[in-house]
Amino acid sequence: MQNVTVLGAGSWGTALAFVLAENGHQTLLWSHRKGQADEITKQHTNKKYLGEQLLPHNLQATSSLEQAMQHSDVIVLAVPTKAFREVIAQFVTILSVPKLFVHVSKGIEPDSLKRISEIMEEEIPQEFRKSIVVLSGPSHAEEVVLRHPTTVTAASTDLSAAELVQDLFMSEYFRVYTNDDVIGVELGGALKNVIALAAGIVDGLGYGDNAKAALITRGLAEISRLGAHMGAKPYTFIGLTGMGDLIVTCTSVHSRNWRAGNLLGQGKSLDDVLEDMGMVVEGVRTTKAAYQLSKQHDIEMPITAALYAVLFEELSPREGVDQLMLRTKKHELEDFKSFD
Numbered sequence: 001m002q003n004v005t006v007l008g009a010g011s012w013g014t015a016l017a018f019v020l021a022e023n024g025h026q027t028l029l030w031s032h033r034k035g036q037a038d039e040i041t042k043q044h045t046n047k048k049y050l051g052e053q054l055l056p057h058n059l060q061a062t063s064s065l066e067q068a069m070q071h072s073d074v075i076v077l078a079v080p081t082k083a084f085r086e087v088i089a090q091f092v093t094i095l096s097v098p099k100l101f102v103h104v105s106k107g108i109e110p111d112s113l114k115r116i117s118e119i120m121e122e123e124i125p126q127e128f129r130k131s132i133v134v135l136s137g138p139s140h141a142e143e144v145v146l147r148h149p150t151t152v153t154a155a156s157t158d159l160s161a162a163e164l165v166q167d168l169f170m171s172e173y174f175r176v177y178t179n180d181d182v183i184g185v186e187l188g189g190a191l192k193n194v195i196a197l198a199a200g201i202v203d204g205l206g207y208g209d210n211a212k213a214a215l216i217t218r219g220l221a222e223i224s225r226l227g228a229h230m231g232a233k234p235y236t237f238i239g240l241t242g243m244g245d246l247i248v249t250c251t252s253v254h255s256r257n258w259r260a261g262n263l264l265g266q267g268k269s270l271d272d273v274l275e276d277m278g279m280v281v282e283g284v285r286t287t288k289a290a291y292q293l294s295k296q297h298d299i300e301m302p303i304t305a306a307l308y309a310v311l312f313e314e315l316s317p318r319e320g321v322d323q324l325m326l327r328t329k330k331h332e333l334e335d336f337k338s339f340d
């Protein structure tokens with residue numbers, strides 16, 4: 001058993017701290033809000049994010065980042081992509097010994113077009129990081145805290161670090177695989193949010209399962225096309241962090257991305273939707289980043305392009321669907337010809 005720190009007490013940070021604490025680790029959860037830290041420690045709930053769900057009594061929370069960083073040499077970062085650089089900037093000055101950093105966030109930064117582990121490499125001096133591991137896969141917090149069977153992947157270029165993370169989190173309801181394809185795992189986790197927003201839109205428009213299946217399948221095709229070009233292993237995209245996460249996010253009512261898309265499809269404005277959600281909808285900023293990446297790498301990503309136009313260029317959701325359906329004719333396996 002060991003000490004573990006989780007930074008970010010939203011739905012996912014709290015659910016992961018729940019798993020770690022149930023595994024017997026001395027887990028300290030950091031929230032930047034004191035009231036929330038007190039609620040977790042004293043009432044064993046985090047109502048804003050996980051309703052009435054009771055949290056383990058050995059799970060403690062703090063609003064002191066210094067205390068959180070001193071608690072452990074394993075730091076799990078569970079804040080939205082947008083907050084990443086800001087949170088690192090706050091703790092980097094406190095670091096005095098190297099630590100193992102695990103991140104669980106599913107986004108790509110617009111404009112810089114960096115994946116999360118690249119941001120971490122940029123912001124955390126090398127002498128203070130042992131390794132970086134990404135934990136990703138089909139896993140809604142709401143189901144994890146109900147101890148429903150869940151499978152995820154710990155990925156790192158340092159496989160022994162990924163195995164350490166596997167050991168920390170593995171339990172009878174939380175199964176962890178390892179992978180060394182960090183690019184593929186990070187891209188799959190981030191880009192599925194773009195497709196989940198689109199899936200929510202087609203549901204909101206009243207279209208059916210045919211449209212959903214089309215989006216998931218052709219979404220996977222465009223994610224794999226970009227990913228392979230950026231150096232990912234194509235097989236990663238048919239694994240948990242690719243196809244697995246696409247399925248769960250495009251079909252679950254728990255998904256904030258799907259729910260946001262659903263409201264957009266019903267005619268709500270993006271600003272109103274984001275205000276109503278009150279939780280991070282990573283797919284919005286990541287659509288911008290994915291669109292920029294597709295241009296930079298000259299890779300066709302039609303679903304991303306249509307969603308970009310709906311989110312940022314005032315194309316209506318229905319016109320977005322028309323844009324996809326009326327594209328020029330294609331061979332289905334165009335991307336896979338090189339495998340023949």
Ligand SMILES: NC(=O)C1=CN([C@@H]2O[C@H](COP(=O)(O)OP(=O)(O)OC[C@H]3O[C@@H](n4cnc5c(N)ncnc54)[C@H](O)[C@@H]3O)[C@@H](O)[C@H]2O)C=CC1
Binds near residue numbers: 010
């Ligand atoms: N919710 C889920 O089931 C899953 C979420 N994720 C990923 O985990 C990441 C975090 O998501 P959630 O926990 O769901 O988000 P959330 O919206 O539930 O919570 C985000 C938390 O980060 C905190 N935060 C926001 N800005 C901050 C800042 N500048 N400094 C410090 N704290 C800040 C918020 O106060 C909140 O506690 C996202 O990238 C998401 O894609 C991954 C797998 C599952």
Ligand SMILES: O=C(CO)COP(=O)(O)O
Binds near residue numbers: 138140
């Ligand atoms: O990544 C997730 C499940 O694997 C969570 O998805 P949402 O952010 O859409 O809720």
